[in-house]
Amino acid sequence: MVDMGVQIGGLALANPVMPASGTFAEGLADVVDFNRLGAMVTKTITAELRSGNRVPRVAEISNGLLNSIGIPSKGLDYFLSETLPFYRQFESPLVVSISAPTADAFAELAGRLQLPGIAAIEANISCPNIEEDGHAFAMSASSTSQVMRKLRAASSLPLWAKLTPNTGDVVAVARAAEDAGADALVVANTILAMSIDTETRRPTLGNIMGGLSGPAVKPIIVRMTYQCARAVTIPVIGCGGIADANDAVEFMLAGASAVQVGTATFVQPHAMTQVIDGLAAYCARKGVDRVADLTGAVSDAGLRLGDSEILP
Amino acid sequence: MTAAGAMAANTAGSVLRLPGSGVDDVRAQVLSNERVNDTYNLLVVAAPGPASRAVAGQFFHLQCPTTDRDAPYLRRPMSTYRAEPQSGVVEFLYKVNGAGTRGLASLEAGDYLSMLGPLGVGFALEPDWRHIVVLGRGVGLATLAPLAEMAAARNIGVTAVISARDQDQVLSVPRFADIGAHVEIVLDSDGSSSVDNVERLLRRCHAEGHADAFFTCGSNRLMLLMQRLGDELGIAGQVAMEQQMACGLGMCHCCVRDFRVAGETVSRRVCWDGPVFALAEATSW
Numbered sequence: 111m112v113d114m115g116v117q118i119g120g121l122a123l124a125n126p127v128m129p130a131s132g133t134f135a136e137g138l139a140d141v142v143d144f145n146r147l148g149a150m151v152t153k154t155i156t157a158e159l160r161s162g163n164r165v166p167r168v169a170e171i172s173n174g175l176l177n178s179i180g181i182p183s184k185g186l187d188y189f190l191s192e193t194l195p196f197y198r199q200f201e202s203p204l205v206v207s208i209s210a211p212t213a214d215a216f217a218e219l220a221g222r223l224q225l226p227g228i229a230a231i232e233a234n235i236s237c238p239n240i241e242e243d244g245h246a247f248a249m250s251a252s253s254t255s256q257v258m259r260k261l262r263a264a265s266s267l268p269l270w271a272k273l274t275p276n277t278g279d280v281v282a283v284a285r286a287a288e289d290a291g292a293d294a295l296v297v298a299n300t301i302l303a304m305s306i307d308t309e310t311r312r313p314t315l316g317n318i319m320g321g322l323s324g325p326a327v328k329p330i331i332v333r334m335t336y337q338c339a340r341a342v343t344i345p346v347i348g349c350g351g352i353a354d355a356n357d358a359v360e361f362m363l364a365g366a367s368a369v370q371v372g373t374a375t376f377v378q379p380h381a382m383t384q385v386i387d388g389l390a391a392y393c394a395r396k397g398v399d400r401v402a403d404l405t406g407a408v409s410d411a412g413l414r415l416g417d418s419e420i421l422p
Numbered sequence: 423m424t425a426a427g428a429m430a431a432n433t434a435g436s437v438l439r440l441p442g443s444g445v446d447d448v449r450a451q452v453l454s455n456e457r458v459n460d461t462y463n464l465l466v467v468a469a470p471g472p473a474s475r476a477v478a479g480q481f482f483h484l485q486c487p488t489t490d491r492d493a494p495y496l497r498r499p500m501s502t503y504r505a506e507p508q509s510g511v512v513e514f515l516y517k518v519n520g521a522g523t524r525g526l527a528s529l530e531a532g533d534y535l536s537m538l539g540p541l542g543v544g545f546a547l548e549p550d551w552r553h554i555v556v557l558g559r560g561v562g563l564a565t566l567a568p569l570a571e572m573a574a575a576r577n578i579g580v581t582a583v584i585s586a587r588d589q590d591q592v593l594s595v596p597r598f599a600d601i602g603a604h605v606e607i608v609l610d611s612d613g614s615s616s617v618d619n620v621e622r623l624l625r626r627c628h629a630e631g632h633a634d635a636f637f638t639c640g641s642n643r644l645m646l647l648m649q650r651l652g653d654e655l656g657i658a659g660q661v662a663m664e665q666q667m668a669c670g671l672g673m674c675h676c677c678v679r680d681f682r683v684a685g686e687t688v689s690r691r692v693c694w695d696g697p698v699f700a701l702a703e704a705t706s707w
C-alpha cells in the first residue's frame with residue numbers, strides 16, 4: 111500500500127489532490143465523492159457582492175480554455191449561511207479562497223473566517239482579470255509582501271498564497287510570500303491571454319482579455335513550480351493544466367507537494383479521483399512507498415540551468 | 423419533492439434538486455446517427471445509469487469526438503430529445519454548427535460517447551393544467567417534443583406551434599402528432615411565421631380555453647411574444663434557454679443570463695438554475 115498522505119504546512123491531507131479554485135462547487139457532489147479528495151477548495155469569495163464580467167465568459171482554444179469569469183460573489187454572509195454548511199457535510203478539509211480590493215480588506219475578510227469547518231485560507235492575490243489590465247497583488251514582491259503580512263497578522267489558520275504567472279519574477283514573489291508568513295504557495299493562477307474570432311473580428315471574450323488554463327499552460331507552470339520549489343522551504347502546490355496522474359507526477363517531480371486540478375474537471379468530471387488512483391498506481395509501479403517522496407525527485411543532477419539562456 | 427416543487431424553488435432563485443435524481447458521466451453506445459434533413463441530425467444512443475431517466479428540458483454535456491479537422495476541448499450541451507427508462511435509449515436532435523457538432527456528426531453505430539447528465543432543471547407541469555401551448559423553432563423543438571409527451575402522459579392537451587424557414591426545415595411533427603397534439607406549422611417562406619400571425623394563433627388558443635400555460639424554446643422573438651401575451655392574459659409560462667457552457671454543473675459561472683425578478687436584474691446560471699426558467703422573468707438574448 112502506498113502512503114498517499116502529504117503535509118502542507120501544518121495541514122495533513124489524505125492525498126495530494128484537490129480542486130483548483132473556481133472549477134469546483136456543490137454541483138460536482140452529484141458526480142464525485144468529495145470525501146475522496148485531499149482537500150476541497152472554494153471558488154474565490156469576496157466580502158462584498160460582485161456580479162462578474164460580461165459574456166461570453168469563456169472561449170475554447172486548442173487544448174485549453176480562456177476565461178474572464180471574474181469573481182461573481184454573493185458576499186460573505188451568503189457564504190457563511192449557505193456554502194459553508196454544505197461543505198461541512200464532508201470530511202475532506204475545506205480551503206476557502208478569498209480576494210479583496212485592498213490589503214486591509216483582505217486581512218479583514220480572513221479574520222472573519224476563523225471558523226470551525228475551515229481548514230486553511232488560500233489568498234487569491236493573483237486573479238488576473240478582476241481589475242483593469244489584469245493588475246494583481248502577486249505581480250510584484252512588494253505588494254505581495256504587504257498583503258501577506260496583513261493576512262498573517264489577521265489569521266492563525268494555515269495561509270496559502272496563490273501566485274500569478276503574470277509576473278516578470280515569480281521567484282521574488284514566492285520568496286516575498288514566504289518571508290511574510292505564508293504556509294504554502296499555490297503555483298499558479300491563469301495566464302493573461304486573448305483570442306480573436308477572425309470571421310467576426312471580435313475578441314472571443316466579452317472582457318477582451320482573460321486567463322488561459324488547461325493542458326496548454328502546463329509546461330509553463332511546471333517550470334514555475336520547479337523555480338519556486340527551489341527558492342522556498344514552504345510547500346508548493348502545483349496547478350496548471352493537470353488532467354491525469356502523469357501530469358500530477360510531473361508537477362510533484364518538479365517540486366510540488368500537492369496538486370490542484372482545474373479545467374480538466376470540466377472535461378472529465380471524474381478527473382480528480384482518476385488522478386488520485388493513477389498516482390497510487392504510479393507509485394506502486396515505481397516502488398515508491400510514500401507519494402510525498404515524489405516531491406522534487408526530478409533527476410536533474412548534473413544538469414545546469416544556463417545562466418544567460420534561461421530567459422529568451 | 424415534486425417536479426412542480428422543484429420549479430417553484432427554481433423560480434424563487436434557489437434550486438432544490440430531486441433527491442437521488444442521479445447524475446453521472448456514462449459511456450453510451452451509439453445505435454444510429456443519421457441526417458433528418460439538410461440541417462439536422464438525430465443521434466440515438468444506448469445509455470447506462472441514470473441517463474434515460476432524464477425529464478423533458480434537462481440536458482446532457484456531451485464529449486464530442488475529435489476528427490481529422492477538429493479537436494473540440496470542452497463538452498457541448500444538448501437537450502434530451504427522447505429518454506426511455508425502459509430501453510435505456512436516449513436521443514439528441516442537433517444542428518451541425520462548428521467543431522463540437524461536426525465531431526458528433528462523425529459518430530457511427532457502435533461508437534462510444536461520454537455523456538454527463540441528466541443535468542439542470544427541466545419543465546414542470548402543474549396538476550390543474552388541462553391544455554398547454556408549446557411554441558418552438560429550430561432545435562428548440564428538440565427540447566419541446568419530450569415536454570409534449572410528458573403532458574400527454576398526464577392527460578394534458580397540447581397545441582404545438584412549429585415555426586420554421588420552409589417546409590423542409592419543419593421538425594418533429596410526428597412526435598407531436600403521435601400524442602394527439604394539435605399541430606400548427608408556421609413558415610418564413612409564406613410569411614405565416616410573422617409575429618402578428620403567431621400572436622393571432624396564440625390568442626385563439628387562449629380564447630378556446632386551450633392555454634393554461636405557455637412553453638417556448640429556440641427563438642428570442644417568439645419568447646418575447648409569448649412573454650408579452652402571457653403577461654397580458656395571465657398565462658403562466660416556462661422558457662428553455664441556451665448559453666455557452668464549460669462545466670455544465672454550476673461551477674464555472676460562464677453560462678449566466680440576466681433575469682428580471684421583482685424589478686431587479688439577477689444573474690442566473692443556465693446549466694444549474696435552468697435551462698428551464700419562468701417565462702415572466704426571462705430577458706431578451
Ligand SMILES: Cc1cc2nc3c(=O)[nH]c(=O)nc-3n(C[C@H](O)[C@H](O)[C@H](O)COP(=O)(O)OP(=O)(O)OC[C@H]3O[C@@H](n4cnc5c(N)ncnc54)[C@H](O)[C@@H]3O)c2cc1C
Pocket residue numbers: 170481494496497498499500501502514515516517518519520521522523524561564565663664665666667692697
Ligand atoms: C441547455 C442547452 C441545450 C441545447 N440543446 C441543443 C439541441 O438539442 N440541439 C442542438 O442542435 N443544439 C442544442 N444546443 C446548442 C448546442 O450546444 C450548440 O449548437 C453547440 O454547443 C455548438 O457547438 P459547436 O462546437 O458545433 O459550434 P461552435 O459555434 O464552434 O461553438 C463554439 C462555442 O460556442 C458554444 N455555442 C455555440 N452555439 C451555442 C448555443 N446555441 N448554445 C450554447 N453554446 C453554444 C459552443 O458550446 C462552443 O463552446 C443547446 C444548448 C444548450 C445550452
Ligand SMILES: Cc1cc2nc3c(=O)[nH]c(=O)nc-3n(C[C@H](O)[C@H](O)[C@H](O)COP(=O)(O)O)c2cc1C
Pocket residue numbers: 130131132133153154175177179180181207234237272298299300322323324325327349350351352370371372373374674
Ligand atoms: C472558469 C475558471 C474560473 C476560475 N476562478 C478562479 C477563482 O475564482 N480564483 C482563483 O484563484 N482561481 C480561479 N481560476 C484559476 C484556477 O484555479 C487555476 O489556477 C487555473 O485554471 C490553472 O489550472 P488548470 O489548468 O488546472 O485549470 C479559475 C479558472 C477557471 C478556468
Ligand code: FES
Pocket residue numbers: 666667668669670671672673674675676677678691692693694
Ligand atoms: S456551465 Fe459552468 S456554471 Fe454553467
